[in-house]
Amino acid sequence: MTVGEALAHGTHVLAEAGIDTARLEAELLLAKACDDCARALLYMELRRDLSPEAEEGYEALLVRRARREPLAYILGHWGFRRLTLKTDKRALIPRPETEIVVERALEHLNGMGEPAVLDVGTGTGAIALAIVDEHPRARVTAIDASEEALALARENLNLLGINGRVRLVEHDLTEGLGRDEFDLVVSNPPYVEPEDIETLQPEVRDWEPRIALVAHGATEAVARAATEALRPGGWVVLEIAENQAANVAGVLRNLGYEHLRISPDMAGRDRVIEAQWSR
Numbered sequence: 402m403t404v405g406e407a408l409a410h411g412t413h414v415l416a417e418a419g420i421d422t423a424r425l426e427a428e429l430l431l432a433k434a435c436d437d438c439a440r441a442l443l444y445m446e447l448r449r450d451l452s453p454e455a456e457e458g459y460e461a462l463l464v465r466r467a468r469r470e471p472l473a474y475i476l477g478h479w480g481f482r483r484l485t486l487k488t489d490k491r492a493l494i495p496r497p498e499t500e501i502v503v504e505r506a507l508e509h510l511n512g513m514g515e516p517a518v519l520d521v522g523t524g525t526g527a528i529a530l531a532i533v534d535e536h537p538r539a540r541v542t543a544i545d546a547s548e549e550a551l552a553l554a555r556e557n558l559n560l561l562g563i564n565g566r567v568r569l570v571e572h573d574l575t576e577g578l579g580r581d582e583f584d585l586v587v588s589n590p591p592y593v594e595p596e597d598i599e600t601l602q603p604e605v606r607d608w609e610p611r612i613a614l615v616a617h618g619a620t621e622a623v624a625r626a627a628t629e630a631l632r633p634g635g636w637v638v639l640e641i642a643e644n645q646a647a648n649v650a651g652v653l654r655n656l657g658y659e660h661l662r663i664s665p666d667m668a669g670r671d672r673v674i675e676a677q678w679s680r
């Protein structure tokens with residue numbers, strides 16, 4: 402099979418499996434099968450025959466993707482802000498809207514000497530690692546109840562060579578966040594209601610960890626616990642579910658937060674809320 406034939410075949414297989422971006426994903430999977438060559442190189446070699454190993458490897462990747470395993474798990478890495486993070490089934494795949502969470506967090510940290518940040522439910526470590534990457538002196542404590550997710554976050558920490566400024570801690574939010582003096586508490590908590598799980602795309606519903614998805618009141622729990630973990634004047638920045646902005650704003654106001662601000666994602670949906678703990 403030539404490179405060109407492989408791309409046409411892969412595009413067909415993935416489109417049949419209901420994947421919208423079939424051509425692009427066929428290219429990425431073929432590039433991975435060809436010893437991680439650059440996607441653009443494939444187009445210089447459309448008539449070249451694939452080696453038997455590359456062909457076999459490519460077929461195996463197509464089978465995985467046709468079963469709707471997420472592309473990020475198959476590729477094993479995913480971009481998040483300036484970082485490339487290792488991704489696998491141990492943790493949620495970082496999303497573009499979470500990049501806005503980081504942007505809002507950095508806005509509050511700018512100008513602070515050595516801000517102390519708490520990332521609740523760190524998963525791959527995406528938010529914590531992006532903050533220390535983009536704020537040269539920030540220190541982040543990143544917690545997660547999932548031992549598996551924390552192991553992946555540690556691998557990302559080591560791969561990125563960010564030493565000393567991120568502390569990973571296995572901790573369940575339902576036990577509170579303790580009394581502290583953090584300048585900022587940031588979180589992308591699980592926020593899918595249990596009854597909505599079946600409506601999700603198969604990539605999410607069948608592959609991403611349930612602990613990373615199902616809400617169980619996590620948003621309110623973070624907001625409540627942050628009232629003790631923040632110093633007076635500190636900020637909380639939360640990613641929220643679509644259509645939850647009014648609810649979460651109400652929760653934050655009832656808890657005594659002030660100066661609420663809601664930010665949209667790239668599709669214009671309200672997905673990030675921030676507020677100041679002034680007491």
Ligand SMILES: C[S@@+](CC[C@H](N)C(=O)[O-])C[C@H]1O[C@@H](n2cnc3c(N)ncnc32)[C@H](O)[C@@H]1O
Binds near residue numbers: 522613614
């Ligand atoms: C939506 S994921 C976010 C992961 C990562 N911060 C990101 O934005 O890509 C939520 C994370 O919260 C963690 N989590 C869920 N329940 C928790 C709890 N009770 N205490 C601490 N972490 C929890 C999950 O393991 C998961 O890693």
